[in-house]
Amino acid sequence: MRLFEKLAHAAAVRRDVVSSGGLVPFGVTVERLLSPTEGLVAGRRVILGGTNNYLGLTFDQTSIEAGVVALRSEGTGTTGSRMANGSYAGHLALEHELADFYGWSQAIVFSTGYLANLGMISALTGPGDVLVIDGDCHASIYDGCRLSGAEVIRFRHNNAADLDRRLGRLGERAQNALVIVEGIYSMLGDQAPLHDIVAVKNRHGAMLMVDEAHSLGVLGANGRGLCEAAGVMDDVDFVVGTFSKSLGGVGGFCVSPHAELGLVRYASRPYIFTASPSPATIASTRAALAALRSRSQLRQRLWHNVSRLHGGLTALGLPPAAEPSPVLAVLRDSRDQALADWQALLDAGVYVNLMVPPATPGGISLLRCSISAAHTDAQIDQILNAFRALPGAGHAATGQAALA
Amino acid sequence: MAVGAGRILETLKSRLSAVTGNDAVTEQTDLVGDLGLDSLQVMELLMEMEDAFDISIPVNVMAEVRTVGELAGAVQALLN
Secondary structure, three states: HHHHHHHHHHHHHHOOOOOOOOOOOOOEEEEEEEEEEEEOOOOOOEEEOOOOOOHHHHHHHHHHHHHHHHHHHOOOOOOOOOOOOOOOHHHHHHHHHHHHOOOOOOOEEEHHHHHHHHHHHHHHOOOOEEEEOOOOHHHHHHHHHHHHHOEEEEEEOOHHHHHHHHHHHHHHHHHEEEEEEEEEEOOOOOEEOHHHHHHHHHOOOOOOEOOOOOOOOOOOOOOOHHHHHOOOHHHHEEEEEOOOOOOOOOOOEEEEEOOHHHHHHOOHHHOOOOOOOOOOHHHHHHHHHHHHHHHHHHHHHHHHHHHHHHHHHOOOOOOOOOOOOOEEEEEEEOOOHHHHHHHHHHHHOOOOOEEOOOOOOOOOOEEEEEEOOOOOOOHHHHHHHHHOOOOOOOOOOOOOHHEE | OOHHHHHHHHHHHHHHHHOOOOOOOOOOOOOOOOOOHHHHHHHHHHHHHHHHHHOOOHHHHHHHHEHHHHHHHHHHHHHH
């Protein structure tokens, strides 16, 4: 059937990206979890170095127990959308706790982070409105833009001057535009120049949404994200985020100082027409949010690990593509080189993410590490040892000397 | 703004030749089918045209555009 032809194209791409070990790096099966940072992949014990489990909370005892209690008392699923029978006391409590965490009046919980972007962008904007987004924004932002039917203008990645030019061309329409950026970008781990972006959007009178998916619990004195770290909380209109990274669960949210956020519930199809998160998911996420707020040592431990790996990779002559962050991307010369290196790392007991075109900006190929507070120094060093054996790594720089 | 269709087309052709190394770009050339541009290259091309002619080109415009000539027509329409 002709309908299947585009799948045949996907199959051809897949055939093209098979490692020497016979693995397709996309959608590798983790056969068994051994801890937040270890699992069985292709039958061997590996360090999980690409999981977004930034605070290492997936096996947090308090979160697990909260989930178990909710599972026993409220059942396996809500069997309904938030707009029907799927809003339990826990969902509302989590919304209250998120709003309190940000010091804002409003919060909405969505079923995934992807749906949070779809639900917010499509409810806030429609045909005739303008969305001005960073060119490197996540697919969920692009898909939210499509669902909205609004005009979509992109600006060059992390370039506030380029945003300024594009808002300027919109003239008076800029006052009704929604600008969307991310706190930390997931491919290279680079941060938005939020101070400059805020100044530009204020000058044009536009609104600003910041996706803190990779920066919640990671940046800011209290872990609120880049908005807090950059000192611009008062200039941000919407923060969206996910429970599936630093909070170790699944789900998404939006928080805002605007009372109108509450009305989004009635206008957001991705909120209305999908089942709400399960009671156990909500309960575990609430416990994880409490841990994020009360245990700043998790964030300190994460940044200790980030420094160790970033410093080590730099000393090896494999400097990550951006400033230190829990996402560290090591660029490779070609897709084939990246694929071979990915397999070599796996053979050395280290799983990282392989990123190749067309998923990457600018056609680059890279090995993407994401670091967890749960990684030990010994695990970080094992990751470094695996990278040391790759082509281009400086073999002379070894051991602790490389970390100094 | 009086920008001729010819200038739009020439700007597009020269950008595309630079990106793809293909000197035989015509109005009928298909951006994806003939030149093999990926989605990111198409987006970059749009931003370059925005800056070259000081206009806003909504990404949505590309849903209707397959060929170089159609893109030139879309740019012309936005200029008018």
